[in-house]
Amino acid sequence: MSPEPTPLPPPPDLYGRGRDDRFMRFLDTVTRFYLPISTRRDRYGRRTVPSTSALLPAVVAARTVEAEGVVSLHLRSADSSVPLPAWQPGAHLDVELPSGLRRQYSLCGDPADRNSYRIAVRRIDTGAGGSLEIHQNLPVGSELTISHPRNAFPFAADPAVLLIAGGIGITPLLPMAREAARRGLDWRLVHTGRSRATMPFAAELGALDRDGGRLVLRPDDEHGGPADAAELLGHAPGPGAAVYMCGPAPMLDSVRAAFDDSPARALHFERFSAAPVTDGRPFTLRLRRSGVTLAVPADRSALDVLREHDPATPYSCCQGYCGVCRRNVTAGTVEHRDRRLSDQERAEGQMLVCVSRAPEGECLELDG
Numbered sequence: 038m039s040p041e042p043t044p045l046p047p048p049p050d051l052y053g054r055g056r057d058d059r060f061m062r063f064l065d066t067v068t069r070f071y072l073p074i075s076t077r078r079d080r081y082g083r084r085t086v087p088s089t090s091a092l093l094p095a096v097v098a099a100r101t102v103e104a105e106g107v108v109s110l111h112l113r114s115a116d117s118s119v120p121l122p123a124w125q126p127g128a129h130l131d132v133e134l135p136s137g138l139r140r141q142y143s144l145c146g147d148p149a150d151r152n153s154y155r156i157a158v159r160r161i162d163t164g165a166g167g168s169l170e171i172h173q174n175l176p177v178g179s180e181l182t183i184s185h186p187r188n189a190f191p192f193a194a195d196p197a198v199l200l201i202a203g204g205i206g207i208t209p210l211l212p213m214a215r216e217a218a219r220r221g222l223d224w225r226l227v228h229t230g231r232s233r234a235t236m237p238f239a240a241e242l243g244a245l246d247r248d249g250g251r252l253v254l255r256p257d258d259e260h261g262g263p264a265d266a267a268e269l270l271g272h273a274p275g276p277g278a279a280v281y282m283c284g285p286a287p288m289l290d291s292v293r294a295a296f297d298d299s300p301a302r303a304l305h306f307e308r309f310s311a312a313p314v315t316d317g318r319p320f321t322l323r324l325r326r327s328g329v330t331l332a333v334p335a336d337r338s339a340l341d342v343l344r345e346h347d348p349a350t351p352y353s354c355c356q357g358y359c360g361v362c363r364r365n366v367t368a369g370t371v372e373h374r375d376r377r378l379s380d381q382e383r384a385e386g387q388m389l390v391c392v393s394r395a396p397e398g399e400c401l402e403l404d405g
């Protein structure tokens with residue numbers, strides 16, 4: 038392959054902002070370098086896990102049905118004498134299941150709890166199997182592997198905050214609400230869902246709303262359908278509020294489209310799934326070992342096409358930051374669109390196929 042990929046303008050990050058964002062660069066630095074160093078020992082001098090790249094053996098310590106189709110898990114380190122790495126609201130971790138499937142889940146417990154991480158998982162019967170395995174085959178005592186927490190959705194604790202959650206999108210926002218309540222911020226949280234029975238953590242959220250009026254639970258079936266963007270943004274505690282949002286793509290897209298006409302100041306969001314391909318051009322993949330050639334259309338990712346060819350193709354975030362879909366490219370020029378690979382890894386021919394592409398008509402040869 039060509040050693041120097043064609044430079045591209047940086048793609049939007051997960052919050053819809055350009056990568057060239059000084060605040061995000063600062064947070065990246067803090068989460069990648071400072072936090073791991075600063076948390077090597079806790080205040081009692083106990084050792085914590087020293088490397089962010091290390092995976093931790095963990096066990097399922099508890100599981101709770103939180104709502105219809107939603108179960109939460111408390112995960113503890115297999116070595117209970119070692120406190121778990123610290124995390125901040127908005128963080129997620131990779132979970133490698135006993136089957137080998139690797140998935141990412143937001144942490145929805147309390148960052149002050151260094152003995153366990155809590156995640157919550159909605160069962161998706163038509164998904165690729167990760168949620169079904171958790172719901173059906175992961176009892177208390179099951180062993181699995183977890184990564185250190187990473188934060189691609191950091192909470193900046195703005196003075197006025199609107200949190201918008203769609204369904205299981207409540208998971209990264211619950212710790213933000215807890216932090217907002219703890220700091221005495223002027224916060225509101227709107228949680229939407231199909232019905233009350235499917236919406237987890239209502240009691241926990243209610244307990245945070247000590248004065249009343251900060252929490253809006255909005256089941257679609259009690260309001261004749263999903264909320265529109267104007268209704269959601271209308272819950273902002275005042276002009277200049279920062280908005281944090283996690284939910285399904287239609288909700289995100291409608292709020293993003295309406296945001297500029299709202300009095301809110303900043304929009305931060307996390308997607309459930311991959312963003313649509315923008316400025317894509319068709320190219321080709323050739324699998325070196327089998328000789329198979331696959332066409333990647335302008336509006337699909339290389340990962341999509343590879344999964345169609347081989348459903349066992351590994352992936353997790355589909356957004357270019359977990360690294361699970363990494364492949365080696367032995368010929369062709371890559372348009373790198375991820376936030377993860379270093380210049381050296383790119384020069385060595387690595388590619389994250391969930392987001393990265395190639396110029397029109399290019400043929401990328403993948404090793405494998």
Ligand code: FES
Nearest residue numbers: 353355360362391
């Ligand atoms: S699946 Fe996470 S980087 Fe590609």
